[in-house]
Amino acid sequence: MSALSIKNLWKEYGDQIVLENVSIEIESRAFVALVGPSGCGKSTFLRMLLGQEVQTKGDILLDGLPLPREPGADRGVVFQRYSVFPHLTVLGNVMLGKELLASRLAGRLFGKARRAVEEEARAMIAAVGLMGSESKYPAQLSGGMQQRLALAQALIMRPKVLLLDEPFGALDPGIRAEIHTLMKRLWHEAPMTVVMVTHDMREAFTLATRVVAFERPRDRPEEKLRYGATITRDIAIWPPRKAGAPSIFRPDRDGPVSSQGQ
Amino acid sequence: MRWINSHPGAGARLTLALMPFVLLLLAYMIGSAERLADNPNDKLLPGLVALGDAINRMALVPDVRSGQYLLWSDTVASLGRLFAGLGIATAIALLLGLLIGILPMVRAALSPFVGAISMVPPLALLPILFIVMGLGEASKITLIVIGVTPIMIRDLALKAIELPREMIVKAETLSASSWQIALRVVLPQILPRLITCLRLQLGPAWLFLIAAEAISSDSGLGYRIFLVRRYLSMDVIFPYVIWITLLAVATDLLLDRLRIAVFPWSDLEKGK
Numbered sequence A: 001m002s003a004l005s006i007k008n009l010w011k012e013y014g015d016q017i018v019l020e021n022v023s024i025e026i027e028s029r030a031f032v033a034l035v036g037p038s039g040c041g042k043s044t045f046l047r048m049l050l051g052q053e054v055q056t057k058g059d060i061l062l063d064g065l066p067l068p069r070e071p072g073a074d075r076g077v078v079f080q081r082y083s084v085f086p087h088l089t090v091l092g093n094v095m096l097g098k099e100l101l102a103s104r105l106a107g108r109l110f111g112k113a114r115r116a117v118e119e120e121a122r123a124m125i126a127a128v129g130l131m132g133s134e135s136k137y138p139a140q141l142s143g144g145m146q147q148r149l150a151l152a153q154a155l156i157m158r159p160k161v162l163l164l165d166e167p168f169g170a171l172d173p174g175i176r177a178e179i180h181t182l183m184k185r186l187w188h189e190a191p192m193t194v195v196m197v198t199h200d201m202r203e204a205f206t207l208a209t210r211v212v213a214f215e216r217p218r219d220r221p222e223e224k225l226r227y228g229a230t231i232t233r234d235i236a237i238w239p240p241r242k243a244g245a246p247s248i249f250r251p252d253r254d255g256p257v258s259s260q261g262q
Numbered sequence B: 001m002r003w004i005n006s007h008p009g010a011g012a013r014l015t016l017a018l019m020p021f022v023l024l025l026l027a028y029m030i031g032s033a034e035r036l037a038d039n040p041n042d043k044l045l046p047g048l049v050a051l052g053d054a055i056n057r058m059a060l061v062p063d064v065r066s067g068q069y070l071l072w073s074d075t076v077a078s079l080g081r082l083f084a085g086l087g088i089a090t091a092i093a094l095l096l097g098l099l100i101g102i103l104p105m106v107r108a109a110l111s112p113f114v115g116a117i118s119m120v121p122p123l124a125l126l127p128i129l130f131i132v133m134g135l136g137e138a139s140k141i142t143l144i145v146i147g148v149t150p151i152m153i154r155d156l157a158l159k160a161i162e163l164p165r166e167m168i169v170k171a172e173t174l175s176a177s178s179w180q181i182a183l184r185v186v187l188p189q190i191l192p193r194l195i196t197c198l199r200l201q202l203g204p205a206w207l208f209l210i211a212a213e214a215i216s217s218d219s220g221l222g223y224r225i226f227l228v229r230r231y232l233s234m235d236v237i238f239p240y241v242i243w244i245t246l247l248a249v250a251t252d253l254l255l256d257r258l259r260i261a262v263f264p265w266s267d268l269e270k271g272k
């Protein structure tokens, strides 16, 4: 289970109110796309879910419990850039989380324990379509491959919630379509709730179960500081998509089957 | 074609690179020949033969008094001090730079202090070091350490702070503790910078070494130069200066090779 419950959330930076009174219930296994004009606070909202930033007022509950005030392994993340470690190979990047978890002191595994993790990592690398690139460094990968790597690295930790901040924004349309198929498959297969910030409406409507729009209700220059953005629209996609279940209406587009042909 | 767009080929590049050296050598030889023509006993710009003699005397013939090959024993003494100083400086800089870079508490406590210390002119401290630590090896090594450490600490701390926040957050979502972030995320990423930083500090380190040797020592490259200065022995001083330069250039090159060999990814990232 991984339901998020956000209650009367406010965020201020000094004098500037960025978000005001944001409340939303995100059910377990949902795929929420956050859209809205630039600068309205989408990334800020995501950073609060991540624990990188603390809200000024309000509560964020994960499965009924308040979120810890720092990032942790229950919430995975992929940013637009800098999501992978340049000094580790593809395999090293994907193994890192498991190694850190198992070896608190050295942060490294050896021998049998390492081989087990390596096997799991190789399976994950294959799942995101990076087979054959295991020993490459991120600088030797294209932008799309780096984002696939970032996904693999996050997903091997089996997070309850996956947070994505414009993860595919810098990719060209062909690559983006491919990675959308991958994203959909991963969401169907892994037991997680996804919150994704995007500027691409098409992306929002092809992937999400629910599209949520942030906007400032008052946006005149003199009001900008005093009024923040809040949720103005919350659209459930119809026909509904359900994680792990093929859609009765358009199985080829919305169901997990769509990916099996890949 | 615009000048900014015309590049030399491989051969031209080598010729161009050698040209200033050859020109300098030529200028020296002309100057030396002219002075020697005026006065065969001139000591200021000795000719190549005299230089060769001096090199032979210093490097290949044992000294009558001590029985040592002076150039080599001087080199061993100087490099020992230099590497001891740089080694200690590196260890301190790595530890403090890392701590200042990743722990806000330590940064608040030490960053202004290190900033202030790095402004103290090290040579002004030399008399104090001699008084407190005596005239032996310790004071010379300490001078090098004091001279290069603060800047290395600041450089490494800056590099650690510069790492994108996203990367640290990502590590946190992979369950990393502060210790693990230091060990597996920050440290490996500042090590290449450490080597580069060390290369940049070679010049200052030699400066402090020679200054210390000039004032008080009984061996070392700097000691020898300042000793023979009394007899105006330019024929020894010139080869010594060139030798020191060669040593520094070789160390510099080796360190860069080392960085590329040990951290291949750091070269890949360069173009980004």
Ligand SMILES: Nc1ncnc2c1ncn2[C@@H]1O[C@H](COP(=O)(O)OP(=O)(O)OP(=O)(O)O)[C@@H](O)[C@H]1O
Binding pocket: A013, A018, A036, A037, A038, A039, A040, A041, A042, A043, A044, A045
């Ligand atoms: N650390 C900060 N300090 C002060 N103000 C900030 C900080 N971070 C963000 N802001 C402000 O908060 C507002 C929202 O920023 P945010 O990055 O969340 O927008 P966004 O919706 O993600 O925009 P974009 O779509 O362009 O990424 C902006 O006006 C920004 O100036």
Ligand SMILES: [Mg+2]
Binding pocket: A042, A043, A044, A165
């Ligand atoms: Mg943003």
